[in-house]
Amino acid sequence: MDFALSEEQTAIFDMAYGFGQEHIAPYARDWEAQGSIPKELWREIGALGLGGIYVSEDNGGSGLTRLDATLIFEALSMACPSVASFLSIHNMCARMIDAYGSDDLRARYLPKALTMETVLSYCLTEPGAGSDAAALKTRAEKTGEGYSLTGTKAFISGGGYSDAYVVMARSGGEGPRGVSAIVVEDGMPGLSFGGLEDKMGWRSQPTRQVQFDAVAVPAANLLGEEGKGFNYAMAGLDGGRLNISACSLGAAQAALDATLAYMAEREAFGQSIDRFQALQFRLADMEIELQAARTFLRQAAWKLDRGAPDATKFCAMAKKFVTEAGSRVADQCLQLHGGYGYLADYGIEKIVRDLRVHQILEGTNEIMRLIVARSLVAR
Numbered sequence: 001m002d003f004a005l006s007e008e009q010t011a012i013f014d015m016a017y018g019f020g021q022e023h024i025a026p027y028a029r030d031w032e033a034q035g036s037i038p039k040e041l042w043r044e045i046g047a048l049g050l051g052g053i054y055v056s057e058d059n060g061g062s063g064l065t066r067l068d069a070t071l072i073f074e075a076l077s078m079a080c081p082s083v084a085s086f087l088s089i090h091n092m093c094a095r096m097i098d099a100y101g102s103d104d105l106r107a108r109y110l111p112k113a114l115t116m117e118t119v120l121s122y123c124l125t126e127p128g129a130g131s132d133a134a135a136l137k138t139r140a141e142k143t144g145e146g147y148s149l150t151g152t153k154a155f156i157s158g159g160g161y162s163d164a165y166v167v168m169a170r171s172g173g174e175g176p177r178g179v180s181a182i183v184v185e186d187g188m189p190g191l192s193f194g195g196l197e198d199k200m201g202w203r204s205q206p207t208r209q210v211q212f213d214a215v216a217v218p219a220a221n222l223l224g225e226e227g228k229g230f231n232y233a234m235a236g237l238d239g240g241r242l243n244i245s246a247c248s249l250g251a252a253q254a255a256l257d258a259t260l261a262y263m264a265e266r267e268a269f270g271q272s273i274d275r276f277q278a279l280q281f282r283l284a285d286m287e288i289e290l291q292a293a294r295t296f297l298r299q300a301a302w303k304l305d306r307g308a309p310d311a312t313k314f315c316a317m318a319k320k321f322v323t324e325a326g327s328r329v330a331d332q333c334l335q336l337h338g339g340y341g342y343l344a345d346y347g348i349e350k351i352v353r354d355l356r357v358h359q360i361l362e363g364t365n366e367i368m369r370l371i372v373a374r375s376l377v378a379r
Contacts, residue, residue: 003295005071012064013071019048020079028080031204032350035196036161037083039119045087046116053091054239055098059106060114066239067301070246074294077250081354082202084250088243089157092236093120093166096181100224100232109164109183121158123167123184123210124233126151131367133168134176134230138212140169146219147171147182149190149212155361159208160193162186167212168229181229183221190215201353238304238312240362241319245297248326248358249290255333255351256286262337262346279336286329293322313375320368323358330355 005013023044031037045051053069055061064072069091076084094113097106097120112118129136138151149169156165165184172178184191194209224232260283263274273279300318303311334341334348341348359365 003298009068009071012068013075015048016050016072016075017078019045020076020084024076024079024083028083028204029344029347029350031080032082033203035203036206037086037204041083042087042090042116042119046114049114050087051090051116052094052098052110052114055091055094055110055114059098059110061094061098061110065301065305066242067298067305069239070242070297070301073243073246074250074253077247078254080204081247081251081351081358082204085202085244085247085358086157086205088240088247089122090116090120091243092240093122093164095239096166096223096232096236097183099235100181100228101183102220104220105183105223113164118163119158119161121156121162121165121210122233122236123153123156123165125153125155127154127209131364133233134179136168136170136179138167138169140171140180140182140217142171143216145216146221147217149182149184149215149217151212153210153212155197155207156210157202157205157207159206159210160196161206165210166223167210168233169212171229172227176230177227179230179233180226181223181232182217183223184212184215184217188215188217199357201350201355201357203353237362238315241315241368242297242301242304244358244362245293245300245319245322245326248323248355249293249297251351251355252326252329252333253290255330255348256283256290258347259283259333259336262340266338273336282332282336286332289325290329293325297322310375313372316363316368316371319362320365320372323355324365327352327355327359 049062052061053064057063073084097109113120124133126136140147140149163186167182167184168179169182170178171180190213192211197207264272266273297318300314303314330352334352337348340346
């Protein structure tokens with residue numbers, strides 16, 4: 001078993017890291033204060049081929065592996081996990097269009113999605129349907145020309161900001177088999193948005209409810225087959241869980257790197273605080289935890305790339321383990337900064353806030369445990 005990254009993978013990581021440090025890190029706090037990310041940034045990211053990381057090359061994408069994607073998101077999150085995770089959402093939607101869309105749908109949406117002239121958002125969660133996603137109530141009633149969408153989606157990253165939305169709506173009966181996926185463009189009559197959510201973290205991402213009041217959508221905007229939307233949504237989540245784990249990993253690594261630099265300069269009792277054995281042990285524990293998380297994440301990505309039968313279980317396990325490890329490490333880094341860690345100037349408190357939601361989205365970590373437990377019992 002070879003744990004080394006290839007020369008190409010190392011170059012991918014270095015490219016994403018360099019871009020993040022130059023174009024994201026210096027501005028992340030300002031974007032957080034503004035509550036938005038400049039759309040010009042996405043055009044620059046799209047020019048690097050990161051608007052369709054694992055969209056097939058046949059359809060104009062970069063055609064990279066899920067393991068490659070984790071390297072990109074780990075590197076970008078060392079600059080800002082909020083920006084990196086929003087890019088993950090866009091890529092999940094682009095991949096769904098690539099994998100399940102008709103030739104017409106791909107031709108209309110993919111080219112600009114790949115350049116990120118069109119920014120995509122994912123609409124699954126509702127006010128009353130979070131972990132029980134199959135219980136969603138948003139309706140897609142058939143009309144002569146297509147569908148009429150009515151309902152509300154909640155906690156949507158990019159709500160009122162993105163250019164198009166991949167929406168899961170109920171076109172049939174109860175349960176997962178009654179759900180279809182439909183692409184809704186910004187500006188369609190009847191599409192509106194709630195107020196900007198005031199969040200603990202991910203504050204640079206505009207998050208709102210997305211509301212549908214008899215939104216008329218042409219039949220050609222159906223993604224794939226009617227009644228298959230829930231399956232498409234769940235398939236996208238395996239990769240999304242790896243990406244969000246990579247975002248936790250990269251941000252926690254950035255926090256640890258900053259903490260090492262701080263401790264080398266901060267003095268107490270006549271020496272730098274990185275000389276105290278008790279604190280060295282805490283540093284060692286964090287390094288061990290991050291290296292374990294990195295290995296686990298890359299193993300899960302490797303399984304997903306190869307279509308292993310237990311890939312979903314490993315993606316769930318990695319998501320649970322890595323996101324919790326990332327939060328623990330970030331919290332310890334804040335502690336080791338002392339009072340300075342609580343100040344925005346040092347950047348650690350932002351990482352702590354941004355990473356907390358990673359244990360909730362893409363399936364809560366309680367649901368990750370349920371996936372693992374069910375796979376064990378099913379044996």
